Amino acid sequence: MTQAVVAGVGLVALLALGLAWQSQQRLKQVEQELVRRQDSSQSEANIARDQARQAQDLSRDTAAKVALLDARLAEVAVQREQLEGLMQSMNRSRDENVVGDIEASLRVAMQQGTITGSAEPLVAALRQADERLARYKQPRLEGVRRAVTRDLERIKAVSVVDVSTLTIKLDEVVRQIDDLPLLAVAQPVREPAAAAPAASAAMVKTVAARKPASSVSAAAEGEPGWWSRLWDQAGERWTHLSGEVWREARGLLRVTRIDHPEAALIAPEQAFFLRENLKLRLLNARLALLSRQFDTAQVDLREAQAMLDRYFDARSRKLSQTVELLRQVQGQSRQVSVPRPDDTLAALSAVAR
Template sequence: MTQAVVVAVGLVALLALGLAWQSQQRLKQVEQELVRRQDSSQSEANIARDQARQAQDLSRDTAAKVALLDARLSEVAVQREQLESLMQSMNRSRDENVVGDIEASLRVAMQQGTITGSAEPLVAALKQADERLARYKQPRLEGVRRAVTRDLERVKAVSVVDVSTLTVKLDEVVRQVDDLPLLAVAQPGREAPGAAGQASNKTDEARAAHARKAGPPPAGAASEAGSGWWSHLWDQAGDRWTSLSGEVWREARGLLRVTRIDHPEAALIAPEQAFFLRENLKLRLLNARLALLSRQFDTAQTDLREAQGMLDRYFDGRSRKLSVTVELLRQVQGQSRQVSVPRPDDTLAALSAVAR
């Protein structure tokens, strides 16, 4: 009994010892697993720490880069604003330069037109302004271009005095003064109306008188009609007598000339005074020419009227040369008038509105 108990106790002790050894083995395995896992966790923690450190550094670098990008973006924004303001300033300055150049050219053209009395400088300035605005293509200046077009049409519609043509006509009149016949000087070869008929009547009368004085031809001559020399001699004598009597009559008529003169002072001019009369007329015409060049149309009209009066008073109105000269003088007198070139007010107003 006691042996069975001892065996049972031994068995229990062996069993307990086996269980304890098994528990000890399991505990070792658990400790080893815990150590292994702790080591793994420690390594993973180290890796995580390193990654965290790297992430922190990366985030720090990223933050620095973001801050740098923000600073650069701010600088770019500031530079963009400055560039936009500079471009606006440049565009505004360019517009102002264009407006200033156009206004200055128009004012210079207006001064030239006032001095010369011609619309050509203003027309040229307006055309140049229109072409420049067409190339510029700025919507802000479209109103200025429309105003330029209106002023250009209005200036072209004005008929301005062509001073160069008038001076040429006056020079032609001055050149013709020396060839104009005077009333106080007898013109050779000029006959009064009906003089040709009177001369022919006188010639016929001379022929009739010659025939009456000569009488019929002698009887002997009539009997010798076959020879014909006497009749031929008779005809030659008659022709010579007729031409001689006509020449004598013309010379006799040239000794006396009857002319109607409405202005008595024209008949009192001596032949040696004709030179001074023509020179005075030339001086009057040259004064009118200088007045035209100086744009003094009232003075030119006065001189032209005086010259016209001298032509009507002292020169022979029956001369064809005088008719041509008087016609030229009347053309100059009719075209010598004051014409004002219109101002480009619409364009100047549009330029002032744009410059504000």
């Protein structure tokens, strides 16, 4: 009984000792596992700490880069605003330059038109302005281009004095002055072509009527015809001689209606000065036309016309041609004002504001 108890106690003790050893082994395993896990956690923590540090550095770098990008973006925005302002300023300056150039060219053309009395400088300036605006193609200048077109059509419709043509006609008149016949100089009167034959026929009839009757009776009796032929030749010679004498006699006397008696009393040596004075009048008119003094030119042209009518032979064809040229110059030499391009100037002023 005692041995069984002791054996039982010993078995229980062995069992307890085995359980204690087993527990000790399990506890060691648990401690090892804890140490291993602790080491693993420590390494993971270190790794996490390193990663966190790297992430912090990266975030700091990223923040610095973002700040730098923000600064660069702000600079780019400022530069863009400055560039836009510069572009607008350049466009505005370019428009102002175009407007200024067009206005200056128009004012110079207006001065030239005032001096020369011609619309060609203003027409050329408006055409150049239209071509320049067409190449420029700026919407805010379309109103200026329309105004240029209106002024160009209005100025083209005005007929101005062609001074060059008038001066050429005056030069032609001056050239013809020396060939014009004066009333004081007798001009040969041309008889009609049928006058001489008519006079000769009349003289022949007269001579035939005065032929003696003896010759007729002799011819009737059959006498030779030499006396008849001699009488006919003498009649023809007498007719020719009498015609020449009559023409010379008519040339000695001329009947002409003269409204101004002083024109017929001009001495031959005064004819030269008369022609020169007439040329001076015409040259004064030419200078007045070139200087756009049309009233002065009209006065000189009227004086020249009066001198032609008073001192020169109105029956001359050359005088008729000269007077016609002078009348053409008189009719065309009038003051014509060149219109101002007011629409274009107003449009340019509106754009420049």
